[in-house]
Amino acid sequence: MTDFFFEPAQGNKKPYIGSLKNLLRKFRYPFVPGDRVGxxxxxxxxxxxxxxxxxxxxxxxxxxxxxxxxPFIFDTTVLYSGGRRTAGESLKTAAAHGYTPEFLGCPVIIADGADGRDVVSFPASYKHFKTVQVADVFDSTQGFVIFSHFKGHMVSLFGGAIKNISMGFASRAQKQRMHSDYHPVLSPKKCTRCGVCVEICPTKAASIQEPDYPQYDLNKCIGCAQCIAMCPELALQIFWNSDMTVFQEKLVETAAAVWNKIQEKSIVINSLLNITVECDCLPGINPVISNDLGFVGGYQPVTVDEESLKITGADIFEKVHPGIPWKRQFSYAREIGFAD
Ligand code: SF4
Ligand code: SF4
Incomplete structure (x- = not known):
């Protein structure tokens, strides 16, 4: 099922609940009473x-x-330092952002467990991954709503449904396997030796000893790009250890493997609202680069992302993240049978 539908953001008053209600009415409802839906x-x-x-x-x-x-709301733990590295920290962050069971009317869980160990591996048979490891959420869940904030991303150009399924379901180990293709490289002329990169590095790969510039131990670096994103002087850039397309392909392979498991009873919604330069993984100010546009719904994540990108225009993201071979996500999804 590759159909999709768009519901524009109506009125000036946020949140656009009326628009979301209209979108939900357009779905062929895929679940049955009693289904546990994530x-x-x-x-x-x-x-x-x-x-x-x-x-x-x-x-x-x-x-x-x-x-x-x-229903229940869920996410998984992440590689970064910050407020989502463990289940306890992530639930605190969720609550601080208003995502509480009391407000939502349903449980909020971390699907890979308290310490990121509730994971499951299954065969993938793709070019990069022969297995993928993801949160162990499938046996207890009969259906899924993939609800994604569509916005920019420094290595995939945009983040939508494909990324939400791929990185979003992935275990920390699987996230690391996808991120392993790049590391930071320093432009010393721009660096003020502020130490932010050292402070936030989750693996202690970054270090600094006055009066030297920071160093990045590539044996410890997991390529999470947090230092690159957070450097206030833009002194760090991504150095790709392999072709940049490899990351796009890995992202798609993980999403495809998850989708194979859940496609029978899942729907996909992208929110084209508050479209920011960077993903929601980064703290701090994240400039908005588009008007609020609305919601795209459908039954297939690749279709919903492609249609979302047509509505926003790829150019708004390419201006802020030049040179990313993002089209490979779509062509590769077709090559491996993830999309028609
Ligand atoms: S965060 Fe940027 S400016 Fe600060 S020490 Fe690291 S590289 Fe230099
Ligand atoms: S040095 Fe590597 S592991 Fe540390 S923050 Fe930067 S990209 Fe992440």
Whole structure:
């Protein structure tokens, strides 16, 4: 099923709940009473200001409850230091951003468990991955709503449904396998030796000894790009250890493997609101680069991302993230049978 539908953001008053209600009415409802349905979303890193408010997730949960399903909201732990590295920290961050069971009307969980160990591996048979390891959420869940904030991203150009399924379901080990293709490289002329990169590096790969410039131990670096994103002087750039297309392909392979598992009873919603330069994983100010446009819904993540990108225009992201071979996500998805 490759059909999709767009519902524009109506009125000037946020949140655009009326628009989301209209979109939900357009779906062929795929769940049955009693189904446990996971709503996969990203509630924003601690200190991030671009994440979606919880009102939309609450509306989706209410829609499911009205159909007698049993929804829950979930995310997974991440590689970065910050407010989502462990389940405890992530739930605190969720609550600080308004994602509480009381407000949402359903549970909020970390699908890979308290310490990131509730994971499962299954065969993938792709070029880069013969297996993928993801949160162990499938046996207890009969359906999924993939609800994504569509926005920019420094290595995939945009982040939408494909990324939400891929990085969003991935175990920390799988996230690391996808991120292993790049590391930071320093422009000393720009560096003020402020130490931010050292402070935030989750693996202690970054170090600095006055009066030298920072160093990055490539044996310890996991390519999370947090230092690159957070350097206040833009003194760090991505150095690709392999062709940049490899990251795009790995991202797609993980998403495809997850989608193979969940496609029978899943729907996909992209929110084209508060479209920021960077993903919601980064703390701090994240400039908005588009008007609020609305919601794209459908039954296939590649279709929904492609249509979202047509509506926003790829140029708004290419201006801020030049040179990313993002089209490879779509061509590779077709090559491996993830999309028609
Ligand atoms: S964060 Fe940037 S400016 Fe600060 S020490 Fe690291 S590279 Fe230099
Ligand atoms: S040095 Fe490597 S591991 Fe440390 S923050 Fe930068 S990219 Fe991440």
């Amino acid at each position: 709503i996969k979303l990203h509630w924003g890193e601690r200190g991030n200001r671009g994440y979606l408010p919880p009102d939309y997730a609450r509306e989706i949960a209410a829609w499911l409850i009205a159909h007698k399903a049993k």
